[in-house]
Amino acid sequence: MAVSPSVTIYPRIVLATCCLSLLLVMMDVTVVNVVLPSIRAEMHGSFSTLQWVVDAYTLMVASLMLLVGSLADRFGRRRMFLLGIGLFCGGSALCGLARSVDMLVMARAVQGIGGSMLNPVALSILTSVYVEPRARAQAIGTWGATSGVALALGPIVGGVLVHWVGWQAVFWVNVPIGLIAIALTLRFVPESLGGTKRGIDAPGQLLAIVALAMMTSGLIEAHNYGWASPTIFGFLGFGFLSIVAFVLVEQRAATPLIDLRFFRAWPFSGAIVIAVLAFAIFSAFLFLNTLYLQGVRGLPALQAGLCTLPFAFGSMLCAPLSGRLTGRYGARLPLVLSSAGFVLSAILLTRLDTTTPVGMLLLSYGLCGCGFGMCNAPITNSAISGMPRAQAGVAAAIASTSRQVGALLGIALGGALSAGSVRADGVQWSTFAQATHVVWWCMIAAALGIAVLGMVSTGIRARKSGQDVAALLDSR
Structure with missing residues (x-):
């Protein structure tokens, strides 16, 4: 990879700048969930619009993350990083100015376009600046630990800002942080390019966006139109056809968005499905419990945010432990422990x-946090395990995208399954807790699926399939 010599490199400042971008994106995850009831109360939005406030952002991140990596390698990582921060801050400002739910959802989509350019590009910047393996590992560890801090800070920051200023402040706070990150990037971050420039798979990218958008729309709007509605049938049917078309296009593309040969490796396929399941659990859990704490229990935003801290602390404590267990024993043990945390919580x-x-609520939240913290390291490890070094980055990027797809589907499915408490005049809080029970039973099933996949995808036959795929990729 080529690094521009025009900027004096200060690795620690580059690391701090990348951590600021991660802080922006990850804090947004928990902050937005905390302020959803306040948005609903002020804008009189429906239950489905609350889902769209979250999923408009996640849809853009999930759809564009792989494309952004190729664009950054081709046109410059620093340039793409600056564009991402600018769009994220611009979208945040539009969120703060929004006077309708529709405008807020569109602004969240702009935020998501910017967010898709931050984390993957920041990681590429770090790998180009920290060339010594041990220093690189420490830098990436510090960068990753920032996500735990952001998850813990999000509910508190969101609660304080909503209590003292208003829900708009949780978006405005991104702007000064983003401006600092832009100034640091312009001054200290060197430009770098990828060693091999991949082609742009425009048909595959378009089909991926359409498929995710159609499936998400069908799931979110089902309780408004009814599952038997032609509109919902059209959304889900068109989404399914887009998935089929995507597979066909990727099989024939010279430079596919996703190399489908990766999925012949059981460890990789298992990691992708586990990522979807784990992040679907995470997003549905956070979305529904935030609404429960404020809507059913009547807690103010600050107290509701503080109640979610056990989740953040559980994740922060278990994430480094998971990394050590994965390094020493492989992915199977931490995935089983992750499953246990999710199951007990549910x-x-x-x-x-x-x-x-x-x-009991706090215990459940802490257990879910432990399950979530345990799953991330083995997902990445399984995704890249046995892959040729030249393909490891692409495999990790696909795993990251699958996390976002899981988060996207978790909000949509969680809302669809608990829609029994939703009426035309709004959410019936007296029945909301009971309506979420089906989601928690599905969470148990998904968590057990994580354990089963963790066992199957780490066995001898699974490792053999990974070696076969690695040999196939190396030979071409």
Whole structure:
């Protein structure tokens, strides 16, 4: 990879700048969920519009993340990073200015376009600046730990800003942070290009966006139109056809968006499905419990944010432990432990009602955080395990994209499954807790799926399939 010599390199400042971008994106995850009830109260948005406030952002990130990596390698990572921060901050400002739910959803989509350019490009920048393996590992570890800090800060920052200023402030706060990141990038981050410039798979990219948008629209709007509605049938049917077309196009593309040969490796395929399941659990859990705490229990935003801290702390404590276990024993043990955390959390939530003891809620949130913290390291490890070094980055990028797809589907499915409490005049909070029970049972099933896939995708036959795919990729 080529690094521009025009900028004096200060690795620690580059690391701090990349961490700022991660702080922006990850804090946004928990902040937005905390302010959803305030947005609903002020803008009188429906339940589905609350889902779109979250998923408009995630849809853009999930759809564009792979494309952004290719564009950054081709046109410059620093340039793409600056564009991403600018779009994210611009979208944040538009969110703060929004006077309708529709405008807010569109502004969130702009935020998502910017967000898709930040994390993958920041990681590429770090790998180009930190060339010594040990220093690179430490830098990436510090960068990754920032996500845990951001998850912990998000609910508190969101609660404080909503309580003292208003929900718009959670978006405005991104602007000064982003401006600092832009100034640091212009002064200290060197330009770099990828060693091999991949072609742009425009048909594949378009089909991926259409498929995700159609499937998400069908799931979110189902309770408004009815599952038997021609509109919902059209959304889901067109989404399915787009998926089929995507597979056919990728099989014939000279430089496919996703090399489908990767999926012949059981460890890789298992990691992708596990990522979707784990992040679907995470996003549905956070979305529904935030609404429960404020809508059903009547807690103000700050107290609701503080109640979610056990999740963040559980994730922060278990993430480094998962990395050590994965390095020493492989992916199987941390994936089984992740599954156990999710299952125990969901079992407690299947008894959720309007008077559930706070202690039981906090325990459930902490267990879910532990399950979430345990899963990330083995997902990445399994995705790149056995892959040729030249393909490891692409495999990791696909795994990152699958996380976003899981988060996207988690909000859509979580809302669809708990829609029994939604009426034309709004959410019926008296029945909301009971309506979420089906989601927690699905969470148990998904968590058990993580354990099964963790066992199957790490066995001898699975490793052999990975070696076969690596040999195939190396030979071409």
